[in-house]
Amino acid sequence: MPVHKRTLLVVDDERPILDSLASLFRRSFEVVTAQSGQAGLELLRSRPVHIILSDQRMPDMTGDEFLSQARELAPDSVRILFTGYADIEAVTRAVNRGKIYGYIAKPWQAPDLETLVHQAAQHFELAEANRRLTTALQDSNQLLERKVAERTRELEELEDYRDSLLRSVGWGMLVVDLGGTVKSFNPAAESMLGFAAGNVESRRYTEVPGLAPFIEELARSLLSGNPGEYQETELATAGGSPRYLGYVVNPLVVRTGERKGAIVSFSDITEKRHMELQLNQSEKLSTIGQLAGGVAHEINNPLGVILGFTQILLKHGDMTEANTRRLQNVERQALRCKDIVSSLLKFARRSKMQVQPLSVNHVIEETLALMGRQLEMENVRLERDLAAGLPDIGGDENELEQVFFNLVVNARHALVSSAPERLDNLVLRIQSKRAGAWVEVRVSDTGTGIPAPLHEKIFDPFFTTKEPGQGTGLGLSVSRGILRRHGGDLLLESTGPGGTVFLVRLPVPDRPISPIYVEPAPIAVAPKGLRILVVDDEDDIREICADYLGEQNEVKAVASGLAALEELKVRPYGLVLLDVMMPELDGIATLERARQMGVRCPVVIMTGKTDERILAAESRLDVLEILEKPFSISELERVLERVSRAK
Structure with a gap:
């Protein structure tokens, strides 16, 4: 350049x-x-x-x-x-x-415009290089015609000059004569296309499989003699990873105006394509996060109704021992569903690393809680060998869960895609132990293993052996990046016909990591006789809150933010429970208007998904607490106790 x-x-x-x-x-x-x-x-x-x-x-x-x-x-x-x-x-x-x-x-958008302009600059440089090369070849041919007496010597000099020129440029160069025979194929072209000049030169370009992406444009140029337009194409490589080329096909014309053939100039744009794919992937992940939040809201509301009414019945119902036991089973399964949805939302959220003392075994168990049912349905036997008494490591729980989630998903894929004769021996094994200054976790499977030529490629971004649409090729690359940010690493320890073993290494800190200290709240008694306003567009959520809170307090329940504002205009309240996702006027907008009206009572936000907007409103609008759905009766009691302490 x-x-x-x-x-x-x-x-x-x-x-x-x-x-x-x-x-x-x-x-x-x-x-x-x-x-x-x-x-x-x-x-x-x-x-x-x-x-x-x-x-x-x-x-x-x-x-x-x-x-x-x-x-x-x-x-x-x-x-x-x-x-x-x-x-x-x-x-x-x-x-x-x-x-x-x-x-x-x-x-x-500035990044889009920058990309387009820089691509245009690359196009200009490539076209200019073609013009320079064509002019040089034209001059050489004219010189050859003027010096017929010295034809042999000058021809050798011209060939040396041409070869040197072709070798020196960073672009791939392919020259074809009017008969379709390949005349020149430079080292850059050899490197990009993956085969030697000796296998190409003196052959017709239509007979060389590796030149297939250029055939149509070469035929057009040889027939019409018109300059070509910049194009991009995808090539399959021996290693399995696609390579992307940008190329231009132009006629090869001498100074007399006579056409001698066509020249293809091309460059490797794989890195640029990968950046575009990474941007697209980022947008997809953002969309998934939004979808997860919406799904959580739709699931958490009915789940909250099940959990709330179950706990009210357990607390106040006059039932037989058998019915009590049945309701306790309902409560336990509802709480399990709550944990599963909460774990799902952890993967949808993005945040800075929050380093805390963590039990690696606990992180593994949390991950397996998400995948256990799916493994069972696919006849994959899960074996745990988690060493007791492992020291805590310092890490971000969400990120480490993502690492183990990726490894378990990959192992599951290796198992379920095994040959039919192996389906009675599908085992996924997770082992943890201390090894000196490290905590080591091995995730192994009894699949068919990873072929040796791919061992060096599996950690490359976007490399995948899965079918299109089955994987992004980012899992192992992202996981290794997370572990290295934690001072650890991810290694392919062994692979073969008996399966694959991945090794996770995390450093044991030199000294214990202090958790974020939260001062314990003083014991308080839930207040009685409080006037409480419940605002939620879900009828059953309003009924649960009114049933429980109304036993010892005066409760008014309304279905919209506008109705809540009208209620706050006419009487004072000691507490407002306010849902976020509501039609017409959502909870944040309702609270903003209420504060502008001079309402200063404690407000608790109820939500199925805590996002940045809600967190920003927490301090800006003096929110007492964010109560994540589905909440339990004990959590409502804790809210009342906080109101008592705030008085």
């Missing part, structure tokens, strides 16, 4: 946008700006410009008109249009008349 900066011309009639784009790109480009199409054309007449970025809507001329004229003044420039979503016709004109490289719709 040249060491000097390429010139980027930005044309827009709004000065703030020009200044913003100049600031965004000045580190990578020499940026010049114009506030009108005419001013932009004057700049193009006075100096070389390599990349042009133009707005569509300008007073003196439209962006597509400007780019059409700019193409005549700077035909080698790479042109980009940014426009509104409705300007499809303008984009079409810009493509047909201005031969634009691309366009981006407003409102654009």
